[in-house]
Amino acid sequence: MPYGQLNHPFLLVLELSNTTATSSYRPWFYQTCTEFGFYQTCEDTSCPFSRMLTVQSQTELCSRLFDIPQDRLSACFSDQGNIDPWMELSVVWNDTTVDNDRVILIDGTAHCMDMNADKSMDKPALHQARKVKI
Known part of the structure; x- marks a missing residue:
């Protein structure tokens, strides 16, 4: 599923739960969770996508999908x-x-x-x- 179609939280979770080799978004999201922190959010009222995509929801997904603790950044x-x-x-x-x-x-x-x-x-x-x- 192309990333542009992943603006609904349910579709995002569905795609990230796909552990087959055909999923291209899951490895990118794992790297975001473990290295980059480039969470793509939409919290502003003028945002055309779901405002349910918050930093908190993204870090919760990291924890849920990859068992990554939601620790505070130390460096x-x-x-x-x-x-x-x-x-x-x-x-x-x-x-x-x-x-x-x-x-x-x-x-x-x-x-x-x-x-x-x-x-x-x-x-x-x-x-x-x-x-x-x-």
Whole structure:
């Protein structure tokens, strides 16, 4: 089922309960639960989709489907390139005093550039970002 059709909570649970190899959304949601936290919510009154898709409902699904506890986040790392089209939707500064939170804005890079192996032609900021200890 295409993701765009998963705007009803029942359909979302039905698709995420599919453990066959044909389910492409379940692995993505697992990765969201365990790594990314990119929960797609619709809580605003102007949202055209179900307002039942909240952060709370998404984390409850993580717990129910994958037995992942709903613990509070204890440390967060975010890196982003400043010419990435996703930058407007990303964390680009640390507005907390929590030492475990790290944010790196990589000058002159775009989406996922830091995930590639070092190349001699990479910008110095990208080389430095890859060396940061998380």
